[in-house]
Amino acid sequence: MFLKSLAKVLGAVALVATVAAPAQAQQFFRIGTGGTAGTYYPVGGMIANLVTQPGKLIASAVASNGSVANVNGIMGGSLESGFSQSDVAYWAYSGTGTFAGKPKATDLRLIATLYPESIHLVARKGSGIKSVADLRGKRVSMDEPGSGTLVDVRLIMGAFGMTDKDVKAEYMKPNQAGEKLKDGGLDAFFIVAGAPVAAVAELVSSGAGVELVPIAGPEIDKLRESQRFFTPDVIPAGTYQGVGEVKTIAVNAQWITSAKQPEAVVYEIVKAVYSDAAQKALAAGHSKGKLITLSNAVMGAGIPFHPGAEKFYKEKGLLK
Structure with missing residues (x-):
């Protein structure tokens, strides 16, 4: 009787182990994105859906405060991955820029370069803001603390001899800033994201009376000489209505x-993103999805590639 009972118990244990094994093997892979009104969040959602393999890998897009917050989340272990501006990733890895004086994030690794992010300066019509220099004394939202946008805005304003104290600075998400500008409580706000940005498109199409201000001129040319991660860009006519x-x-x-x-996890994720089916879905799903291509994936790497990504790109002949 004892042996029969023991056999039943062992059989039950084996059955539980068999059922539990797939669940234990399943990986969860969070992607820190940005605010829901930006470009990171919808693009992150598309990518998460494309790389998810039920029973093996569950990827999810997580709204966040953006680049700096995502870097901190990855290094702190609350995120498996995240989106970041290339400048912020480099500063974190090298312990420079906004991360000066902080421990270097030497474990930070690149999965892929996705697309260029245009720096938008949105101003209320009639505010008299025709260039960055005109922001002096105006009510300006520079995005939230922890965002890459705030870092870049301070550099841009610095090129024109300004700091936060030279404007009536506010620090809020772009969708909140857009609402406040629409109601007359702000003169301008910045957002760094792939165009078209939902928050800007909705504001323009609502007839709120806004315009996009150029970020150009000799001051910006000089800034680019010292901060080489900034590249010249043009938001094409018609990107936003009118x-x-x-x-x-x-x-x-x-x-x-x-x-x-794990190398194997990142390898499979990269392989999934650059499959033919995923590439078609990305191109159809968002205007920036058309730029998430294999050829762009290895461009402008300021930090080392993750071994899993590096293995895939070497197989494709993109890295030596």
Whole structure:
């Protein structure tokens, strides 16, 4: 009897182990994005859906305060990966820029460069803001603390000899800033994101009376000499309803992770993103999805690639 009972117990244990094994093997892979009104969040959602493999990998897009917050989340272990501006990722890895004086994020690794992010300066018509220099004394939202946008805005304003104290600075998400500008409580706000940005498109099409201000001129040329991650950019005419071509600058949107993430997991994720089916879905799903291509994936890498990503790109002949 004892042996029969023991056999039943062992059989039950084996059955539980068999059922539990797939659940234990399943990986969860969070992607820190940005505010829901920006470009990171919808693009992150598309990518998460494309790489998810039920029973093996569950990816999810998580709204956040943006680049700096995502870097901190990855390094702190609350995120498996996240989107970041290329400048912020480099500063974190090298312990420079906004991360000066902080421990270097030496475990930060690149999964892929995704697309260029245009720096938008949105102003209320009639505010007299025709260039960055005109922001002095105006009510300006510079985005939230922890965002890459705030870092870049301070650099841009610095090129014109200004700091936060030279404007009536506010720090809020772009959709909140857009509502406040619409109600007359703000003169301008910045957002760094792939155009078209939902928050800007909705504001323009609502007839709120706004315009995009160029970020150009000798001051910006000089800034680019010292901060080479800024690249010349143009928001084409018609990107936003009734808005002509606007000259600006851009940084790259990158997908980053930690060196601690398993090589096999990252390899399979990258392989899934650049499959033919995923590429078609990305191109159809968002205007910036058309730029998430294999050739762009290895462009402008300021930090080391994750071994899993590096293996895939070497197989494709993109890296030596």
